[in-house]
Amino acid sequence: MEMVCRACGGNAGDTVLDLGEQPACDYFPPRGTPGPDPVYPLQMWLCSSCGLAQLMNDPTMPEEPKAAEPAALVAQAADAVRRVGAAGWLPPGTTVIEYGSPHGGSWLGLLADRGLVTTDGQTQADIVLDCFGLMHRADQQAALAERASRVSERGVMLLQYHSLATIIQHGQWNALRHGHFAYYSAPALVRMLAGVGFTPCAAWRFELYQGTFLLAAARAGRGRDGSVEALLAEESELGVQDPAVVMGLQEDASRSAAALRQWLSRQRAMGRTVLGYSAASRAVALLCSAGVAADLLPAVADASAAKQGCRMPGTDIPVISPAELLDFRPDAVVVFLTDLVDELRAVIPEVEAEGGTWVTMDHLVGSAR
Ligand SMILES: [Zn+2]
Numbered sequence: 485m486e487m488v489c490r491a492c493g494g495n496a497g498d499t500v501l502d503l504g505e506q507p508a509c510d511y512f513p514p515r516g517t518p519g520p521d522p523v524y525p526l527q528m529w530l531c532s533s534c535g536l537a538q539l540m541n542d543p544t545m546p547e548e549p550k551a552a553e554p555a556a557l558v559a560q561a562a563d564a565v566r567r568v569g570a571a572g573w574l575p576p577g578t579t580v581i582e583y584g585s586p587h588g589g590s591w592l593g594l595l596a597d598r599g600l601v602t603t604d605g606q607t608q609a610d611i612v613l614d615c616f617g618l619m620h621r622a623d624q625q626a627a628l629a630e631r632a633s634r635v636s637e638r639g640v641m642l643l644q645y646h647s648l649a650t651i652i653q654h655g656q657w658n659a660l661r662h663g664h665f666a667y668y669s670a671p672a673l674v675r676m677l678a679g680v681g682f683t684p685c686a687a688w689r690f691e692l693y694q695g696t697f698l699l700a701a702a703r704a705g706r707g708r709d710g711s712v713e714a715l716l717a718e719e720s721e722l723g724v725q726d727p728a729v730v731m732g733l734q735e736d737a738s739r740s741a742a743a744l745r746q747w748l749s750r751q752r753a754m755g756r757t758v759l760g761y762s763a764a765s766r767a768v769a770l771l772c773s774a775g776v777a778a779d780l781l782p783a784v785a786d787a788s789a790a791k792q793g794c795r796m797p798g799t800d801i802p803v804i805s806p807a808e809l810l811d812f813r814p815d816a817v818v819v820f821l822t823d824l825v826d827e828l829r830a831v832i833p834e835v836e837a838e839g840g841t842w843v844t845m846d847h848l849v850g851s852a853r
Pocket residue numbers: 489490491492493494531532533534535536
């Protein structure tokens with residue numbers, strides 16, 4: 485199949501990560517529904533011309549907004565508004581258009597509290613804000629051009645995104661999922677911005693997903709502070725545009741899948757009860773890649789009521805509530821999203837109080853090395 489880059493239209497590039505056939509990660513069938521579930525190819529492609537890492541093809545349906553807004557996204561919005569505001573980018577009275585994410589994390593309430601004005605339905609605003617929205621657009625060039633066209637003459641575009649550099653550094657191969665069309669490195673994003681006449685002025689780093697970034701960009705002419713140069717230099721050194729470097733994700737994928745499978749098999753052999761926590765998309769790709777079924781992992785708990793009573797896509801593992809998790813009296817719970825561990829310790833202290841342990845994938849992969 486010939487690829488056409490979603491940002492620059494180029495045809496040359498490399499498949500840097502191939503997860504084979506995977507179920508749609510937001511397809512949670514009711515528990516009794518027999519498999520096999522429909523599967524689709526899931527691959528990441530790196531454009532040689534502009535350096536954008538992207539989803540190769542996506543035959544699945546666009547994702548619907550979820551009822552539950554993750555606490556981590558709410559906290560991220562508050563943190564970002566505080567820091568970007570402290571740097572003087574959010575003056576009261578400024579008009580704002582927001583392109584949000586279907587996963588939540590809107591800034592609008594927080595910006596209204598600071599005296600900014602949402603310009604619903606207006607063509608342009610002083611601030612055009614994109615919180616993890618852009619990656620959901622299949623046509624990256626058109627989506628960025630639309631956002632740029634809505635920035636007033638002296639206005640600014642704020643783009644918040646999970647970074648390819650983070651994905652590489654932390655081996656987050658399972659960030660690749662259907663519905664997420666682009667995985668931005670700073671150099672690729674800066675090139676995309678240049679294509680619509682914008683240049684980055686400032687950059688901020690956040691801990692969300694172990695490395696989330698926010699770029700402020702304006703039409704050419706505005707000054708650029710050292711944060712942008714530092715970010716570009718750091719990512720170039722990491723090799724974010726080098727296919728050989730990005731292809732390291734393939735090895736990370738094999739290593740994680742093998743580590744999980746071997747560890748679960750050992751636990752079962754010792755007669756220990758192990759459950760999973762989080763039915764997020766990352767868990768779907770991991771469990772499917774590892775070929776883990778309910779004989780090794782009898783259940784995955786998740787706080788989302790919509791997923792409870794269903795099973796994980798592509799396997800027979802049921803999704804249960806956190807309360808049901810305690811009924812199993814697990815010896816260990818594997819947490820598929822490292823960000824969640826501190827919150828879980830506080831919210832479900834019974835796991836540790838009854839002798840169980842929380843185990844992260846980072847720990848399993850690290851100790852299997
Ligand atoms: Zn390209």
